[in-house]
Structure formats: structure tokens, C-alpha cells
Amino acid sequence: MAQTLDAQEIAAGVERLAAAIRERNAGKPIALVGIRSRGDEVAERVLKQLAKDGPEPEFGVLDISLYRDDFEHLHSNPTLQESDISFPVDGAHIILVDDVLFTGRTIRAALDALSDYGRPAKVELAVLIDRGHREMPVQPDYVGITLDTRRLDHVWVSLERTDGKDEVRITEKESA
Amino acid sequence: MPRKDLLDIASLDREEIEHLLDQSAPFKDLFTRSVKKVPALKGKSVLMLFYEPSTRTHSSFEVAAKRLSADVTNFDVAQSSITKGESVRETIETLQAMRTDYVIVRHKASGLPGTIARLTRASVINAGDGAHAHPTQALLDAFTIKEKFPEPAGRKVLIVGDILHSRVARSTCTILKKLDVEVAYLGPGSLVPKQGADKVRRFTNYNEAMAWNPDIVYLLRVQMERQDVQYFPSLREYHKLYGITDARLEEIRKRGIYIMHPGPVNRGVELCDAVMDYERSLINDQVENGIAARMAVLYWLKPGGV
Numbered sequence: 211m212a213q214t215l216d217a218q219e220i221a222a223g224v225e226r227l228a229a230a231i232r233e234r235n236a237g238k239p240i241a242l243v244g245i246r247s248r249g250d251e252v253a254e255r256v257l258k259q260l261a262k263d264g265p266e267p268e269f270g271v272l273d274i275s276l277y278r279d280d281f282e283h284l285h286s287n288p289t290l291q292e293s294d295i296s297f298p299v300d301g302a303h304i305i306l307v308d309d310v311l312f313t314g315r316t317i318r319a320a321l322d323a324l325s326d327y328g329r330p331a332k333v334e335l336a337v338l339i340d341r342g343h344r345e346m347p348v349q350p351d352y353v354g355i356t357l358d359t360r361r362l363d364h365v366w367v368s369l370e371r372t373d374g375k376d377e378v379r380i381t382e383k384e385s386a
Numbered sequence: 387m388p389r390k391d392l393l394d395i396a397s398l399d400r401e402e403i404e405h406l407l408d409q410s411a412p413f414k415d416l417f418t419r420s421v422k423k424v425p426a427l428k429g430k431s432v433l434m435l436f437y438e439p440s441t442r443t444h445s446s447f448e449v450a451a452k453r454l455s456a457d458v459t460n461f462d463v464a465q466s467s468i469t470k471g472e473s474v475r476e477t478i479e480t481l482q483a484m485r486t487d488y489v490i491v492r493h494k495a496s497g498l499p500g501t502i503a504r505l506t507r508a509s510v511i512n513a514g515d516g517a518h519a520h521p522t523q524a525l526l527d528a529f530t531i532k533e534k535f536p537e538p539a540g541r542k543v544l545i546v547g548d549i550l551h552s553r554v555a556r557s558t559c560t561i562l563k564k565l566d567v568e569v570a571y572l573g574p575g576s577l578v579p580k581q582g583a584d585k586v587r588r589f590t591n592y593n594e595a596m597a598w599n600p601d602i603v604y605l606l607r608v609q610m611e612r613q614d615v616q617y618f619p620s621l622r623e624y625h626k627l628y629g630i631t632d633a634r635l636e637e638i639r640k641r642g643i644y645i646m647h648p649g650p651v652n653r654g655v656e657l658c659d660a661v662m663d664y665e666r667s668l669i670n671d672q673v674e675n676g677i678a679a680r681m682a683v684l685y686w687l688k689p690g691g692v
Contacts, residue, residue: 276424326421
């Protein structure tokens, strides 16, 4: 049985993220950094929401391929894309943005990557979907949608710019 | 699909070449960060096995490996047992016992890196073998050209110099043809191979070659140390006939032609001093891009067999 979220539910999730970020940081300079791939697209949408009634935050994109901890288990190394952080990271208040928070390993890698750009004053985490099952001590500061999943379930996120449509599908995987 | 070794350009398909060239760009971006190092190859070991001296290629590979956080060991040939008559096979068995992940080899014998690749689980990268191949030079050259011409197909590159003995000419020509770039050779008749099946144009006269309208003039290094047989009368003569003189540089500037050279440059032979300040000289870009291209190669290869 596959569970799905449609474009409207995704839009509502982005809205909730933006509202929470706005509420807690009204008037303060912040920077959104999206994690490739799809975290950057979520960050763009949140940025658009925030820019409607406030100053536009700084924006950056981070590729964490080179910081992963699972090279040994991969048949081929992930294809690297460009990171683009053009604002000074030193002293910045950065909100990392990703599509799905699962084990927390991606965020661990993102924190390592970010620290090679400089020393932020503060780093927070915003995720469109929190599906649970952490393997690292990582918790989000802002969540759009909380999903109740099982460890072996697959959460497939499609977003307009990256995949051509907005959709989230959760498929069950038989435990081996 | 990753490979275990990189021995030459000829065995790579177009898709693999495009992948490596695309991957070089994000690696180059890292060089502008305050921390230029990434942890991708943390804990991996890279062995530099140079049987022939090379400052540039050697240090470029070393910087590339270190920026990926690998541990680099130099097997210094002058001090090693190779000079005591140890065979390559024995050396490799020793290296195998050291559990090296990557071996970067330069040797005067064509094909030696391939032999080593068959004898070890480590990934082997050919850093130049005889007159055979120098694949990472070809990749950095193609990457440098793509930075200026994102769609390089149909562009014209004139390679000037000792084509016959040059692994750079061989590998770079091979990669350019795979990217549908037009290639022509210019050099003394004694150093340009006879017309083969590869459809590369041959020129022995500078003006005729320039009438072909190249976008890039690629100067090969005159190998002073390999001139035990005289292929041309003198260096002064070579400069006059095939070198970039002040007068030729003016014409090249007017026509907006880019200049490339694998280094190190023999000033007053392949080119005059003024070329070093020429705004369309890509020689320094080639050095920087060499590190990025070699990082892309190290990141792509998978030791241990695939």
C-alpha cells in the first residue's frame, strides 16, 4: 500500500516552514542553504515565501557528496555538483534546508562541508519532511510535514524543477 | 560505471570523458574556498611511482590527492631499490603488501602502467609512459578548452612541435577527436608522422597552418633531454620556423587565438617571453585545471576491481 502527498500538501508544508522561520527570526538577517539535490529547491520556495513580507535572506547551495561517510559501500561515487555559497559564512546565521530528514547522516556531512566555508554564528535545520529513524544526534528546528514511517519504508520526493512534478510517495519494503 | 585504472584516453568512451570533464568543474570551485580540502579519500593511500623525473605532473597529482585527504607516499626512484636492480614485479609485490589504494606511475617504457595495473588491486593512473599516453594531461587540456568553448565540436586546435615522440600530442589529439574537435599538426617534417588513417591534417609551414584558422595553438615542449638524435638544425632555427615570435604573437592577438602549452616552457624556443603575459594564454589555467582534473579522476576510479 503506497501512501502519497500531493502538490497541495507539499505547498502547505513549505508554507508552514516559512511561517515558523519568519516567526522566530523576524527582522534578523538569515541565510538559507539548500542541500543538493531537492533541498535547494525547497530552500528556493521557502525563500520566495519569506521575501513576500520581509527582507530576502541570503541564499546558497551545498553539495555534500565529498563529505559522505559511505564511500566504502557505494559501487560508484556520487556525481558531484557545484556548491554555491557566495555570502560570507563567518558569523552568519544559517538555516540548512533539506527535503527529507531520515538518518541524519546527510546533515552531519552538511555541517562538515559548511565548516570548510567558514565559522557560522549559528546553524539551524529546516526540513520539508521529517520521517524519523535517526542514526545520529540530529534534530530539526523547523519541520514542514511529519511522516510516520517504518525504518525500511522508502520516501520518494519529486519536486517540480528537479523531477517535473510535486509529489511524495511512501512505499513499503518487505523486510528481508 | 567507474573503472579501476586510467591507462589511456583511447579506451574511454565519450560518456566517460564527458563525465570526467563535467566533474572537474566542481572540484575547481573548491580552490576558492578558505579550506581547499575535502574528506572524500580520507584514509586512502596514494603512491607516487615516478621512474622518470617530473616536477609538474608529480606535484599536481600530489596536490590533487592531498586536497582529497588521501595520504601520499613518494617512492623516490633515485633512493629506491629500483636502482639496485629490483624488478618492477618485486616493487609491485612490496607495494601490494603496503595495501596502497592508488598508484600513480610514470615510466619511460610504454605499457608499463598497464602491466602494473594487472598485477595489483590498486587503481593505477598512468602519469606518462614513453611515447604512448598521458591521459590526465589530455583531460586537463580538454577541460581547459571547454572552459573557453563550452561546445568544442568543430573548433580547431593546431598542435605544434615534436608530434612523433610526444605522448601529450597523442593523448590530447585522441581526446579532442572524441569531442569532435578538429586537430592539425605543425612541425618539422622529421617530427610529424606520415599521414595515417586518423585524418589529422599535417602542416610543415607556419603560414599554411595559420591559414587553416585555428582557434587554439597548442605548443609542445621541445624535449631537450631527448635530443640525442638531431631532428632539426638548432633551437634558434626551430624558434624562427615554428615558435611564437613577437611578430607572430601580434597576429595571434589580432585574431583572438588562444595559446596552450603543457609546460615547462622553453622561453625563446617554443615561444617568446611576451607570450607569458598574453591575455589569451591558457598556460596558467592548464596548471590549475590539472589539479581539478586529477581530483576528478581519483574520485572516479574504484580500487580493487569492479
